[in-house]
Structures are given as C-alpha cells and as structure tokens.
Amino acid sequence: MQNRFWVLLISAVMFSFTAPPARGEEIVRMAFPTGAVEFFKYEFGVIELALDHADGDFRLVIEEFEGMTQARIGSMMQEEKVDVMFTGYSLEREAMFLQVDVPMTRGLLGYRAFITHKENIPALSQAASLEQLKKFCIGTGSDWPDASIMEKSGFCVDRAPRDQLWPMVANKRFDLLSRAVHEGYREIDVISREYPNVVLSPSPVLAYPFDLFIYVNRNNERLHAILTQGLSRAYSTGDFMRHFLSNPHIRQALETLKDPDTQIIQIENPDMSQKSRDIDPALWENIVRRNYDDDFGYEPRDEM
Numbered sequence: 001m002q003n004r005f006w007v008l009l010i011s012a013v014m015f016s017f018t019a020p021p022a023r024g025e026e027i028v029r030m031a032f033p034t035g036a037v038e039f040f041k042y043e044f045g046v047i048e049l050a051l052d053h054a055d056g057d058f059r060l061v062i063e064e065f066e067g068m069t070q071a072r073i074g075s076m077m078q079e080e081k082v083d084v085m086f087t088g089y090s091l092e093r094e095a096m097f098l099q100v101d102v103p104m105t106r107g108l109l110g111y112r113a114f115i116t117h118k119e120n121i122p123a124l125s126q127a128a129s130l131e132q133l134k135k136f137c138i139g140t141g142s143d144w145p146d147a148s149i150m151e152k153s154g155f156c157v158d159r160a161p162r163d164q165l166w167p168m169v170a171n172k173r174f175d176l177l178s179r180a181v182h183e184g185y186r187e188i189d190v191i192s193r194e195y196p197n198v199v200l201s202p203s204p205v206l207a208y209p210f211d212l213f214i215y216v217n218r219n220n221e222r223l224h225a226i227l228t229q230g231l232s233r234a235y236s237t238g239d240f241m242r243h244f245l246s247n248p249h250i251r252q253a254l255e256t257l258k259d260p261d262t263q264i265i266q267i268e269n270p271d272m273s274q275k276s277r278d279i280d281p282a283l284w285e286n287i288v289r290r291n292y293d294d295d296f297g298y299e300p301r302d303e304m
Contacts (some may be wrong), residue, residue, distance in 0.1 A: 019098055025058070026059070028061070028084055029083045029084075030061065030084055030262070031065055031068060032062055032064055032073075033064065033162070034064040034066045038063075042105075042247045044118075047060065047214065047227075049229055049240060050230035050234065053230040053233035053234045053239070054229045054230030056226060059110050069162075070143045070230070073085050073087070074215075077215070077217050083217070084170075085214075086213065087277075088144060089145060089210060090148075090238065090271060097217065098214035098215065098216050098220065098224040099214075100214040100215070100228055101228075102214070102228070103212070104212040105182070105244075107252070108180060108182055108253060110146075110184075111206075111207045112178045113179060113201060114178060114201050115179055115184055115188065115199070116138075116169060116176045116177065117169060117170065117199075118197050118199045123169060124204070128263055133204060134154055137155075138157055138174065140158070140159055140160075140177075142159045142162075149267070150178070150267075150269050152271070153267045158174040158304055166192075181202065181257065182249040185200070185249040185252045203256075204262075205262060207266050208269045209269045210269055214227055235283070260304060
C-alpha cells in the first residue's frame with residue numbers, strides 16, 4: 001500500500017507534537033543537530049523510501065536540538081524518546097540497537113577524501129602509499145566510529161566536536177579532515193565561503209568497509225521489520241538506485257572514484273562484525289567497479 005509520507009521539521013528543546021496524528025497514521029520520531037538536516041537530505045530520503053514502500057501510513061517528525069551529538073541521539077533512543085536514527089556503523093551500535101542491514105550509501109561512506117588547508121595540497125598530492133598518508137594527522141568527530149578504524153591502522157587522529165572541525169583544519173590544528181567523497185563535495189562550497197583557505201582534495205582517497213545504517217530500539221522489532229520491508233521493496237522496484245544515482249554529490253563522487261588519476265588507498269576495518277561483513281553484496285559492494293544503470297534496480301536476497 002502506498003504510504004502518505006510527511007516530513008515535519010521542528011526546532012525545539014523538548015518533543016511536543018503540535019498536531020495529533022491522523023486516524024491510522026503512525027508517527028516516527030527522529031532527533032538531529034540544529035542546522036545539519038540540510039546536509040543530509042539524501043539520508044533522510046532513504047528513510048522516506050523505507051516508510052513509503054512499507055505497509056502502513058507514517059509521518060516522520062524530525063526535531064532539531066542545539067549541540068546534539070550522535071551519542072545523545074542514541075541515549076534518547078534507548079530512553080524511547082526517539083524511534084529511529086541513522087549513524088555510522090560500529091560494533092557498539094550494532095550490539096546496542098537493532099540494525100537495518102542495508103548500507104545507506106552502498107559503501108560510499110567508506111571512501112574518504114580530505115578537506116585541508118590549501119598549503120597542504122602539494123604534499124598531500126604526492127601521498128601515493130599508506131605510509132606516506134600516515135605522515136598527516138587526520139581530524140574526525142569526537143564520536144565518529146571511523147576514528148577507531150584509522151587509529152588501529154596507525155594514523156595520527158585528532159578527535160573534536162563536529163562543529164569545531166572546520167575552524168580547526170582552517171587554523172592548521174590538524175592536517176586533514178576526513179570526509180566521505182560525496183560529503184566533501186556537498187560541504188566544501190559552504191565551508192570555503194567561511195574559511196577561504198580550506199579546500200577539498202579528491203585524491204588520495206582512503207577506503208575501508210564502512211557506511212551509515214538505520215537503527216531502532218532493541219524492543220522495537222516491529223519498526224525494524226517495517227524499515228527492512230520498505231527498503232527491500234525499494235530495491236526491488238529500482239527506487240533505491242534511482243534515489244542513489246539522482247543525488248548530484250554521489251554522482252560526482254562516483255566519477256571521482258572511477259577517475260584513473262584518483263589514488264585509492266585501501267585499509268581493513270577491524271571494527272566490523274561477521275554479520276555485517278556478510279550483508280548481501282548486492283547492497284554492499286565495490287562501488288568503484290560497478291557500472292551503474294539509471295533504470296536498473298538491484299533486487300536483494302529474499303531473506304533480507
């Protein structure tokens with residue numbers, strides 16, 4: 001059944017729904033940092049696809065909070081103040097919540113380009129090996145799980161709150177800010193207007209198995225089944241791939257990764273369970289080698 005899907009965005013300190021749900025309509029609640037929703041339209045669109053293709057009638061309520069962190073959103077979900085969240089994969093989150101086993105960007109989040117001060121570009125462009133790249137200190141968010149991946153591979157990693165990362169790289173507090181290639185493309189224009197000495201370097205790219213996943217409270221098996229059903233149907237109809245390929249920054253990232261001049265340096269992700277490693281390869285694959293077709297939808301395994 002086709003869902004009637006609304007997205008309501010509110011800025012508030014406490015959840016207070018100004019209108020009751022319509023008869024038969026179910027509210028799905030999310031929390032997000034103030035001002036960050038604009039940068040994550042693609043990811044919210046994946047949740048829209050899931051709810052729109054599942055049986056039922058849903059209204060997604062996204063509420064913004066100043067200074068909200070991923071850790072705080074997770075706590076709110078444990079307290080059942082929110083129903084769903086998306087965040088970078090970690091063993092801890094997989095154990096704490098129910099994970100919807102569909103990588104939201106098909107693994108693209110694990111291809112990391114670097115935002116840096118323009119004075120670092122000559123040296124960075126010469127980094128053609130893992131050991132050469134390790135000479136740079138990389139900045140990441142305080143609670144970003146990929147910080148651990150890089151630390152275990154021997155990188156110098158400097159953690160800081162998300163809203164401090166861009167002024168820190170502009171002021172050379174660390175050398176490189178790690179962003180997925182498509183994230184870098186969608187952010188750099190806004191960032192460079194405030195920090196004109198900050199640039200995005202599309203090469204080299206550090207790559208490892210990693211992505212965003214959708215999580216729900218462990219007691220909410222019903223919502224987990226709804227989201228899983230919806231995403232499976234979205235893949236079967238081709239709507240997921242159309243959403244994926246219609247994003248201009250994802251398109252730009254795919255072209256960058258396929259460019260023979262892009263140096264891709266691979267490392268392992270030691271912080272991934274066997275369950276997540278075994279996710280259907282039609283959903284989690286080597287995106288660089290895939291020749292995408294706009295009109296072709298990949299159909300997941302029946303047991304998804």
